[in-house]
Amino acid sequence: MVPQDLFSRPAPDIAVLEEQRDISALIRHLASANPADQVSAAEALARMGSPATGPLIAALTTRNRARRLGIIAALGQIGDVQALDALAGLTKDKSSEIRYQACIALGQIEGGGAVPVLLTSLRDRDKYVRHASAVSLNKAGYVPETDDDRAWFAAGMQDWERLTALRNAAVPVLTSLLSDPDADLRRKAVRALGAIGSSDAGPALLHALGDEDRQVRWEAMLASQKCEVPSMLLPRGLCRRPRLRKNPLVAGVLNFLLPGLGYGYLGKWWGIMIFQIDITATVWIFKYYGEANTYGILFPLYIILGMHAWYITKKMPEEPS
Numbered sequence: 001m002v003p004q005d006l007f008s009r010p011a012p013d014i015a016v017l018e019e020q021r022d023i024s025a026l027i028r029h030l031a032s033a034n035p036a037d038q039v040s041a042a043e044a045l046a047r048m049g050s051p052a053t054g055p056l057i058a059a060l061t062t063r064n065r066a067r068r069l070g071i072i073a074a075l076g077q078i079g080d081v082q083a084l085d086a087l088a089g090l091t092k093d094k095s096s097e098i099r100y101q102a103c104i105a106l107g108q109i110e111g112g113g114a115v116p117v118l119l120t121s122l123r124d125r126d127k128y129v130r131h132a133s134a135v136s137l138n139k140a141g142y143v144p145e146t147d148d149d150r151a152w153f154a155a156g157m158q159d160w161e162r163l164t165a166l167r168n169a170a171v172p173v174l175t176s177l178l179s180d181p182d183a184d185l186r187r188k189a190v191r192a193l194g195a196i197g198s199s200d201a202g203p204a205l206l207h208a209l210g211d212e213d214r215q216v217r218w219e220a221m222l223a224s225q226k227c228e229v230p231s232m233l234l235p236r237g238l239c240r241r242p243r244l245r246k247n248p249l250v251a252g253v254l255n256f257l258l259p260g261l262g263y264g265y266l267g268k269w270w271g272i273m274i275f276q277i278d279i280t281a282t283v284w285i286f287k288y289y290g291e292a293n294t295y296g297i298l299f300p301l302y303i304i305l306g307m308h309a310w311y312i313t314k315k316m317p318e319e320p321s
Contacts, residue, residue, distance in 0.1 A: 012037055012041075014026070014040040017029075017041075018048070018312055020046065021051075022046065023045065024055065026044050027055065027059050029041040030067050031066040032303065038144045042070055042074040042077060045077075050082070052078065052225055053078055053083055053151045056071050056075050057085070060072075061122070063311050069097060069098065072098070075105055076106070076107075076108040076109070081109060083109070087114075088106070091103060091120070091129075093122075096126040100128045100129050100132050103118060103121050103132035103133045103136055104132045104136065106320050107135060107137075112140055114136065115142055118136050118142075121133040122152045123152060125178075125179075127180060127182055127185055128289070130156040131156055131158065132154055135157075147169035147170075150162075154170070154176075155173050160191075168196070168198050168200055170192070170196065171200045175193075175201070177189035178190070178204055178207065183211075183212075183216060186211065187213070187216050188215065190216060193205060194219070194222060194224075195226075197226055198227060198279075199229075201223070201227045202224070204231060205220045205237075206224070206229065206236070207223045207224050207237070208235060210237055210238070210239075210242075217238065217241060220237075248313035250262075251263075251266055251312075252310030254309070255306045255310075257302075257309070259273065259274055259301075260273070260278060261275055266309070266316070274305075284296065285297055
């Protein structure tokens with residue numbers, strides 16, 4: 001019998017590595033499969049302080065995302081201003097998790113040098129990055145000076161009451177939030193525009209009527225009435241929504257090649273029954289009539305089934321708005 005831990009790696013002794021000042025080994029363990037080892041390695045590097053900053057920055061070139069996240073966390077815990085430029089560069093990384101971690105780390109560096117970078121990240125397309133930027137700015141004692149900055153700060157904190165209180169000044173920020181990937185956040189942004197009730201929100205709400213999310217579209221319709229958007233314009237906005245209907249060609253081809261699956265594609269529960277009947281009938285006809293006769297008998301039937309699936313798909317209504 002093979003022992004269960006025959007191929008398992010021994011747990012690293014982080015304390016020994018810290019005592020030996022083995023920075024390279026500790027950096028490697030930042031990507032450990034064990035979360036506890038990751039945390040211990042980051043804490044050990046943080047206790048080493050500034051001497052670990054240079055090697056950590058140099059190690060950011062790795063493609064291992066888990067290790068990069070651990071390196072950024074360790075730099076944040078060290079809080080060395082030497083890491084400011086490296087962390088600032090990471091706020092433009094293509095990975096949202098890297099940008100998120102970098103904004104958290106920037107909030108741990110004292111001196112206010114990170115504020116301009118965080119203000120830019122406050123307008124990031126990812127809500128986690130925006131929130132981390134707002135929290136880090138708040139930690140740095142940042143006080144917004146303009147209504148636009150106040151609106152973006154409130155959006156980062158997802159303080160919808162404060163956004164609504166800013167009235168027209170918040171409309172451009174809320175309009176930007178309508179392109180956020182999170183449908184729930186888009187719904188809240190539309191509600192906030194409705195609560196403000198400004199006619200300036202009209203174009204944004206008409207655009208939101210074409211949103212892919214059904215609830216966002218409904219909220220946009222309700223908000224449009226509060227923002228004095230003419231009712232005759234609402235159908236035009238709604239007509240730009242994604243068309244959610246089955247493809248007749250796909251249904252027809254599926255039913256021709258694999259009878260019954262075209263009906264299954266349309267959500268017809270009995271499609272699987274037709275599929276099973278077809279398999280049984282094919283085997284039976286092939287056995288008693290031979291290959292050539294089997295094709296001659298079934299081919300016209302398959303054409304009929306394909307055309308039927310195509311026809312009923314064409315007649316199906318679009319999914320509700």
